[in-house]
Amino acid sequence: MSGDVGVPARVEIFDTTLRDGSQLEGISLTVDDKLRIAEQLDWLGLHFIEGGWPGANPKDDEFFRRVHKELKLDTSTLVAFGSTRRKLGKVDSDDTLRHLIEAGTGTVCIVGKCWDYHVTEALETTLDEGVAMVGDSVEFLRGEGRTVLFDAEHFFDGYKRNPEFSLRVLEAAVIKGVSTLVLCDTNGGALPHEVSEAVAAVVRQFGDDVTIGVHTHDDAGCGVANALAGVAAGARHVQGTINGYGERTGNCNLTTLIPNLTLKMGMETIPRDRLERLTPVSHHVAELVNMPLNPQQPYVGTSAFAHKAGLHVSAIARRPDAYEHVPPDAVGNGTRFVVSELAGKSTLQLKAKEIGIALDGPTLNEVVDQLKRLEHEGYHFEAADGSLELLMRRAAGWEQDFFTVESFRVINDEVDGRGFSTEATVKVHVGGERVVSTAEGNGPVNALDTALRSAIGSRYPQLERVHLTDYKVRVLDTNKGTGAVTRVLIDSTDGERDWSTIGVSENIIEASWMALFDSIVLGLLRHT
Ligand SMILES: [Zn+2]
Numbered sequence: 001m002s003g004d005v006g007v008p009a010r011v012e013i014f015d016t017t018l019r020d021g022s023q024l025e026g027i028s029l030t031v032d033d034k035l036r037i038a039e040q041l042d043w044l045g046l047h048f049i050e051g052g053w054p055g056a057n058p059k060d061d062e063f064f065r066r067v068h069k070e071l072k073l074d075t076s077t078l079v080a081f082g083s084t085r086r087k088l089g090k091v092d093s094d095d096t097l098r099h100l101i102e103a104g105t106g107t108v109c110i111v112g113k114c115w116d117y118h119v120t121e122a123l124e125t126t127l128d129e130g131v132a133m134v135g136d137s138v139e140f141l142r143g144e145g146r147t148v149l150f151d152a153e154h155f156f157d158g159y160k161r162n163p164e165f166s167l168r169v170l171e172a173a174v175i176k177g178v179s180t181l182v183l184c185d186t187n188g189g190a191l192p193h194e195v196s197e198a199v200a201a202v203v204r205q206f207g208d209d210v211t212i213g214v215h216t217h218d219d220a221g222c223g224v225a226n227a228l229a230g231v232a233a234g235a236r237h238v239q240g241t242i243n244g245y246g247e248r249t250g251n252c253n254l255t256t257l258i259p260n261l262t263l264k265m266g267m268e269t270i271p272r273d274r275l276e277r278l279t280p281v282s283h284h285v286a287e288l289v290n291m292p293l294n295p296q297q298p299y300v301g302t303s304a305f306a307h308k309a310g311l312h313v314s315a316i317a318r319r320p321d322a323y324e325h326v327p328p329d330a331v332g333n334g335t336r337f338v339v340s341e342l343a344g345k346s347t348l349q350l351k352a353k354e355i356g357i358a359l360d361g362p363t364l365n366e367v368v369d370q371l372k373r374l375e376h377e378g379y380h381f382e383a384a385d386g387s388l389e390l391l392m393r394r395a396a397g398w399e400q401d402f403f404t405v406e407s408f409r410v411i412n413d414e415v416d417g418r419g420f421s422t423e424a425t426v427k428v429h430v431g432g433e434r435v436v437s438t439a440e441g442n443g444p445v446n447a448l449d450t451a452l453r454s455a456i457g458s459r460y461p462q463l464e465r466v467h468l469t470d471y472k473v474r475v476l477d478t479n480k481g482t483g484a485v486t487r488v489l490i491d492s493t494d495g496e497r498d499w500s501t502i503g504v505s506e507n508i509i510e511a512s513w514m515a516l517f518d519s520i521v522l523g524l525l526r527h528t
Contacts, residue, residue: 010268011231011261013254014048014149014182014213014239015041017285018063019081020251021241022052027289031062035071037288041242042076044281045270046254049076050109050239055099064103075271079149080105084112084137087125091140101144109182110137111151112173115158116165127165135172142177151215151239155183156190159198170206180211180237185226188219188249192229203234213237216252218244223252228260231267242285243293243300255282256298259331279332280496287495292469299331302498306336308382313337313347338382339371348392355389357396367395378476378485378504386492386499387518402524403430403456405517410444410509426451431459445471445490445512452520465494466523468516473508490515494526 018034021027029037034051041049051067052060064080080103085094100108112134113119119130134150141148150173152158158166170181183202185195195214203212214230214237216223227238238261244253255278261267262275282300286293295303305328307316316323320335328334337350345364348371352359359367370391371381381388390400406427413421424447425438437455441447449468457463470491477484488503488511499522503514 008266008268009236011235012047012180012211012213012237013258013269014050014079014237015046015076015241015254016050016081016215016239016251017041017241017245019050019052020239020247021245023247024245024250026291027245029059029289031059031066033288034059034063035067037242037285038067038071038073038076038078040281040284040288042071042073043274044277045075045274047076047270048079048107049073050079050081051103051105053081054103055082055096061099064105068104077107078105079107079109081109081111084110084133085140087123087129087133091136094137097137097140100141101146106145107147107149108141109149109151110141111153111184112137112169113154114152114166114169114184115154116162117158118154119165127168130165131168131172134169135176138173138176138178148173148178149180149182149213150178151182151184153184154186156185156194156198157187159201160194163201167202167205170202174206174210178210180213181206182213182215182237182239183230183235184215185217186215188217188223190216190222190226191220192222192225195226196229196233199230199233199235207234211237213239214252215239217246218249218251218253221249223250224256224260227252227257228265231261231265243282243297245289253297255300259299259326263326263330275330276332283493283498284495287469287493292491293498299326300333302336304328305333306338308338313344313350317350317353336385339385339388351385351388352392352396355392357393357398359392359396363395367392370395374504378487379502380487380489381502383489384500384502384515386501386522387515389499390501390518390521400521400525402460402521402528403428406434408448408451408513410447412444422447424448424451426455428452428455430456444509445488445516448509448513449516452516456520460524460528462527463520463523465527466492466520468519469493469498471512473511476504486511488512488515490519492519492523494523497526 022029038049052063054060054064080100082096082100085091091097113130119127138148212235214227214235216226240252240254240257242254244250258269262269279300295301337347339347339351408426410424422441422444427436435455437451439447439450439454441450468490472489474487475484476487485506486508491500501515501518503511505511
């Protein structure tokens with residue numbers, strides 16, 4: 001299976017973000033979102049994109065109606081998902097199978113039961129009928145000219161209890177002409193050594209006739225590990241999702257799996273020159289599903305290559321390969337030096353280099369002093385490297401000339417029984433003009449953000465790409481009650497890069513404004 005010596009084995013990457021991934025609590029994708037995500041997956045170079053389950057909901061039906069006209073996929077094969085025929089039903093009058101054909105994709109993936117317990121208890125039918133449901137459905141879809149992948153549901157549990165039956169189901173699918181047998185750990189409870197053993201057995205039996213794949217979930221924290229174990233045992237097809245989205249604890253995370261297979265196991269996955277698209281795609285998809293990306297996500301998270309160690313920092317800069325498990329730019333990420341009041345001059349110098357500015361000795365001393373003073377007042381630059389960047393640029397003599405603020409004001413009203421309303425007015429000078437803009441919002445930050453954007457937005461249309469993803473407030477000196485100092489942290493993104501900014505004041509509106517102001521200035525700096 002592994003091919004000639006020296007030629008890397010190819011592992012097909014099958015993305016199910018649009019189907020399994022959309023099962024995650026808190027995710028609700030519109031058809032437009034799904035089309036935009038599919039575009040990203042294709043740009044990344046994944047082999048298969050599972051678009052959804054036609055017939056299961058109106059959204060997926062609309063997706064398949066529109067996708068053929070509206071998207072031109074360059075690298076990915078679009079797949080429609082469905083199940084086998086109903087028990088004791090006929091294939092040519094089966095709704096699920098008809099919807100699969102109507103989806104109009106050349107490739108389909110059907111799920112079928114592989115665990116005897118599920119056939120007798122959930123389906124309440126005989127094991128022979130269980131096998132026939134799979135065989136008949138594959139035969140029918142092949143007859144309609146489709147390439148068929150078979151998702152063997154609960155395979156690892158079934159194989160543990162009644163291997164003979166599980167293998168019989170697989171055999172039926174192979175005989176009727178599937179291209180790929182996908183062994184699913186549907187409840188995510190398997191461990192790598194179990195996956196390894198079962199995959200090896202299936203590869204021995206069917207590996208010469210069809211491709212063997214795995215579909216793993218992360219319930220035991222082994223989603224990626226199980227997929228790697230599967231590939232090490234001979235699987236050449238892996239199903240997963242971007243950022244590991246999925247029901248419960250999620251699916252095998254492709255943004256971790258792909259670099260592991262490519263950089264560490266020497267497998268051929270997505271085109272090698274596209275591996276650096278992994279971080280931007282991960283962030284872009286996080287934005288489309290509207291969930292902040294976990295900063296600690298391997299390879300693509302903002303902390304994945306962040307170094308805080310004061311003493312080691314100069315050594316890291318000189319010999320990054322001694323401290324980083326892979327070169328971060330290989331996956332489109334970068335080394336970051338985390339700066340706090342404890343940082344020495346060498347850390348700041350590296351930070352300056354990372355940003356691309358030159359700081360001389362006296363300026364550097366000034367920045368160190370300023371940092372210490374501000375952190376004493378309640379700033380926390382470790383969590384706000386966007387504001388730190390602006391501080392360092394200003395120390396180096398830079399001044400933002402995008403716009404100047406004359407004044408801003410926020411009014412909160414409690415309208416009799418009709419709830420709270422917030423309105424912000426911002427007066428700015430931009431491009432030689434004075435602009436006054438007023439906006440409503442669901443809170444002060446939202447109102448200020450909307451008013452500022454409407455004031456400068458026509459001058460800077462690129463701001464449309466920038467938006468806030470998180471807003472955190474922390475009261476620092478609790479024994480002072482409402483007179484305490486407030487720290488506001490704002491996270492922003494342009495869909496590819498994220499940055500965090502900070503404001504500290506006794507007044508929560510002022511603290512919010514400071515963080516918001518820095519966020520917008522950085523957005524303009526990145527896109528002007
Ligand atoms: Zn699944």
